Amino acid sequence: MVPAALALTINALTDTGAGILFPGTNAGSGDLRFCLNEAEAKGNAGSTIATQTGLNGTINLTKSLPVIAQNTTILGSGSSSLYVSGGGSQNPFTIFQVNANVTAEIDGLTVENGYANGANGGGVYNSGQLTLKNDFFYSNEAVENNNQGGNGGAIINSGGATLEINSSDFAQNSATGFGGAILNLGTLTCYKTNIYANNAYNGAGLANLNSVVGNAATDLLAGTQIYSNTATNFGGGIYEGGGTVTMSGFSSGGTISGNEAAFLFYREV
Helix, strand or coil: CCCCCCCEEECCCCCCCEEEEEECCCCEEEEEHHHHHHCCCCCCCEEEEEECCCCEEEEEEECHHHHCCCCCCEEEECCCCCEEEEEEEECCCCCCCCCCEEEEEEEECEEEEEEEEECCCCCCECCCCCEECCCCCCCCCCCEEECCCCCCEEEEHHHHHHHEEEEEEEEECCCEEEECCCHHHHHEEEEEEEEEEEEEECCCCCEEECEECCEEEECCCCEEECCCCCCEEEEECEEEECEECCCCCCCCEEEEEEEEEEEEECCCC
């Protein structure tokens, strides 16, 4: 079969990598691991992975998914219908990883129980151009180990990367360092996004930090809510440690409220 963008369908909640490509077509079906393996095969850039109608439940992963190394779109059946669950502290790994110079979209999933031990980004480590829509990030963690990692409980957006978040929720994610829900080192835009009940040492909801690659920039647009997050040091809602945080949409339904931190200083919100 000549490599080409594929139309793939998730048709099972298993994590065995089982599936089939249909002869004579650019289509196939199988579990999520199979679909990602095929989408990331050489020459298959631009593939779309959709979810079979009526497939609801939890995909319990046994190890990290294949790295998204080519342009790929993943379409779930809805964050209240399809769950992608990591192994938690008993089997630690980041669930989704997006390489540099890659454009990816993840739409309509719950991403939960990712656990980065001595690494960053429990749910997602983004180095490319990633769009998240209608997703729920729940109970992901990043934990420092041997002075390594512990940042971006749900997501780390690395220096030079671009992350757009639309109509998504982040709850009960945690980091022992920066960014209980999100650590942004690149460019981040949030629209109609709820960030609540997350925990971190600094920046329980969101941390925005410059990196060696360049300045970090966060733009919080209309409808973004950051509330009830708790930091044990600085930045209950937002920790701004370099770069810029712009709240351009807060005249249109955005709020920051009810966040807590042990200390207050001029960069903490």
